[in-house]
Amino acid sequence: MDTSKAMDTLKAILADLGIPKESLHNDTLLHEDLQLDSTEIVEVALGLKRQLGISVKLEGRQDITLAQVCNRIEAVLLANSNSNHVT
């Protein structure tokens, strides 16, 4: 999955939470800009799990942008892919 597909999936999940698509950009911060609370962060993680089958950790001491979330998505997908090739 490339970055744009990961971003499309993430934006669809956020839009499903009722966030206007026009407010979603690569440098948008989850907490500061979107004002997501902990339950909404959980919903994003559950959405990623259901749609992509991956577990992405979104909690942390620092706020993260949508682009950084996509980086984490790709890192998990890559790790999963590599582990699948190990017999």
Add this chain to the structure above:
Amino acid sequence: MLPDGEWATEVKGLGIDIAPIPRIARLTERYDSETLNLLFTPGEIKRCQSSNHPHRSFAVCYATKEAVGKALGTGLAGIGWNEIEANLTQTTKEGKRENSIYLPPFPLPPFPFAIHLHGDASIQANRCGIQSWLATWCYWDEHVLVHVLAM
């Protein structure tokens, strides 16, 4: 403020969280058990689904994870949600605890329950010198409140 006494010096952490039941209910109804395993342990899902008040039980489990994260001093950074497990079934429907201490059939809140940690949550608790947990929950209107003490 904690009362004076030896036990007060043993408190290693304190956490509290309030969760809105309808929002947690929305989560648990939208996703299947496999997806919910990211958030809840299989034991929590099984116990909550068989509870007389499944939505409330799921909300307590959810709030427990947040409260324990606060008591650990790290929040949930680096800890999986499903590494923190709440077991609300210490008290049976007949009002008896598993250890046979009698409780009234309809105990008044706050209700005690057990916490079990796994994986990185358990490691973090060991780092903090935490050996046990005291946990209670109560509810009002559409919210649950969970309060935990790490000892």
